[in-house]
Amino acid sequence: MEEPTGRLTQKKVAIVGGGLVGALNACYFAKRGFDVEVFETREDIRQAKVVKGRSINLALSHRGRQALKHVGMEDKIVSQGIPMHARMIHSPSGKQSPIPYGKKGQFILSVDRANLNKELLTEAETYPNMKMNFDHKLKDWSPETGLMTFTRLDGSHDQIQADLIVACDGAFSAIRKQFLRRSRFNYSQTYIPHGYMELTMPPVNGEFAMKPNYLHIWPRNTFMMIALPNLDKTFTCTLFMPFDEFEKITTEDEVMEFFQEYFPDTIPLIGVDALKRDYFRLPGQAMVSIKCSPYHIGDKCVLMGDAAHAVVPFYGQGMNAGFEDCIVFDEIMEQLNEDFSAVLPEYTRVRVPDDHAIADLAMYNYIEMRAHVNSKWFLFRKHLDNFLHFFLPNTIVPLYTMVTFTRTRYHKAVDRWQWQDKVINRGLLFGATGAVLGGSYLLIKNPPDINKLIIPTEKMWARLMSFWTS
């Protein structure tokens, strides 16, 4: 930790929610020298016996790492994660083929959600101007005065008055309910028809059951399974499937039939008994995409993380986007001298288009991961994009690279992707048309004389590219 900035009148910042984004934000605001209090409904997860809900591991990438770096946490968290350099596609026949995430040396990290949360809470507590309150459930609050009332476990009430309320209370945010009651608040929540279920693949002879440095994917069109490695040499498998498919499987035999048909290679690795037992432990869990705007009310309250933008998990950006919220807010605080009445509207203006873009991208990938990963065209385009990126590193940057390995604003990444896609597709169309026309012309003019065929020179290709990209 670093020393807080000196300040004459300490303003009070209340952070609602002590999850990943709440705990990281506590570090950010404490580092700026504010009088920070965090209020979390649940008990301290560092003392909890069972950590309920949410997925077990997450993919940490560039944006998240940059946000951790700012509070000196990057190296520690990275050392506790497992690098994944590529997707490993499992075909129905059991064949495995890797598709790299980016260039050599670029990877994403599989990190343990609970452990990351604990580390962030412990880091936040090193700031003397930060106070942590667990078992505090928000009862009521006023966007006009900043007065908040919490109910403690014993039923007693706790009141505090904050200069700024930072809502990091997740997809089902209690704070956001007041936003919904106000006029001109745009809001959407969309549940996808798929649910998810987590299954554990244990180590084999003390080692990972599959290659550890990959995000394993079993794409099966209407559904799919993925697996991420954990530090304890297990894999957490997540099965994504439409709810009505989940409901069709009601007996242990049906579970086995289903896995036999679609994921036969995983049966010996997960284990027959574990599979039969764990499949029925919990029903399929719902996934929601939430978008809203504005993110603030006056100069008193701002939504961040999942409270502002819950995304479906298919781009691996939920936590990264939430962590980047902290940097973006901090940058605007710096620019506008911590004047909340200017910072909050600016944060809404700057951040809404980016969060909406990543929510849309995650939804797009929800289709792509299940279906296209199997298609020849998709694989061809992935390879072509990587190839073009290698030769024209500043002109053609794959979308996944911009999202995962840079801090290019999400909405700019989408704009650029659409532009690149148009250019590449036009180039392909142009090339194909040219080839057909040229070929026909030559065949008509000079029948069967193979020596007359023109092979385009590298210079011709370069000129063609520069024409289409200009």
Place this chain on the structure above:
Amino acid sequence: MEEPTGRLTQKKVAIVGGGLVGALNACYFAKRGFDVEVFETREDIRQAKVVKGRSINLALSHRGRQALKHVGMEDKIVSQGIPMHARMIHSPSGKQSPIPYGKKGQFILSVDRANLNKELLTEAETYPNMKMNFDHKLKDWSPETGLMTFTRLDGSHDQIQADLIVACDGAFSAIRKQFLRRSRFNYSQTYIPHGYMELTMPPVNGEFAMKPNYLHIWPRNTFMMIALPNLDKTFTCTLFMPFDEFEKITTEDEVMEFFQEYFPDTIPLIGVDALKRDYFRLPGQAMVSIKCSPYHIGDKCVLMGDAAHAVVPFYGQGMNAGFEDCIVFDEIMEQLNEDFSAVLPEYTRVRVPDDHAIADLAMYNYIEMRAHVNSKWFLFRKHLDNFLHFFLPNTIVPLYTMVTFTRTRYHKAVDRWQWQDKVINRGLLFGATGAVLGGSYLLIKNPPDINKLIIPTEKMWARLMSFWTS
């Protein structure tokens, strides 16, 4: 009214909201013989001195009329409306040009919202199995038991248990709040950047100040004004404008400057004093588009009208869609023998795509009405569509006609429109390309000999059309 159907055990239907859709639904359910009670938060508008909020007049078209017809109300309501056969476009220079809504004899009706609501309430009260409760504000309800608690004006409570709760309580539905708390409920509310303001144009010498049988439109790109005729020979003018533009006008002089620049022809008709006074009576009012799904919980509760699908007012279909909800629900009740456990899911399945389609169309027209009505291409396409509809009445039906003058399902109308649009645009492109290529060819082969130009015969055109539409 007609006699209710005989029934052994009378099921209780509670309708929440006594607005347009609630009152019409009361007639529908009472006609089926249910024990119906309507609960309305406000006082009886038939006794109210001031009717607050919402627009003054509405456009009634085919779907709404069909719904009224089913309960024998069509003729009465039509006789109290004013037919509008065409849009009357006012250019900035004051020129007026009509664009018909459909074929000769097709028109929409300007009806008074408050009067229509009163007529429907009075009609509902003619059923002996219908009870009306005003000043009843919903406090709590259970989707499991159908138990509802209302608070009366005097603070006392009223409890009833219903077999079916029909929520017709508008865009800000109190019933819908419980839906939002449940998992897998999709919901979106989108406020548009425009607000609206109503101004009255009084009669001139006891007669309408403008031609009465038109919906007058002043399209001005970023904003617009419309005017609908009333039975008392006034027009209600509605100004649609972005909120930030409303906020720029703060003095009487600025109001006059603004009208002088954009709507000079309306100044003498509205009157200088009235304009200066009425502009500041109320601020710009917000407009919201709401979509959600599913519309029901179990076999106990269903959302209808604005509670299920508030739309922006730019297609004139808000009330018509709400009234059509009543017919569609009634048709499904008939098909499925009034078995709520089957009727409610079926209603969601059938009606959601249509309501979402009309919400999207209204949003689309929000752009079209302001901007495209001024463009030459838009006018050309409107005329071309009407022309093609005249010659090929079963193949090409303008979207506006399908939406306004038929009961074609909204989402089918949109599908068909997109198909027609593709066909017509391809036809135009094909025609244009053919003309250019043919022309060039002729010019090259036979320079300046005008007699060689080929004029396509009617038969050629017919074959061309049948090719593109096959």
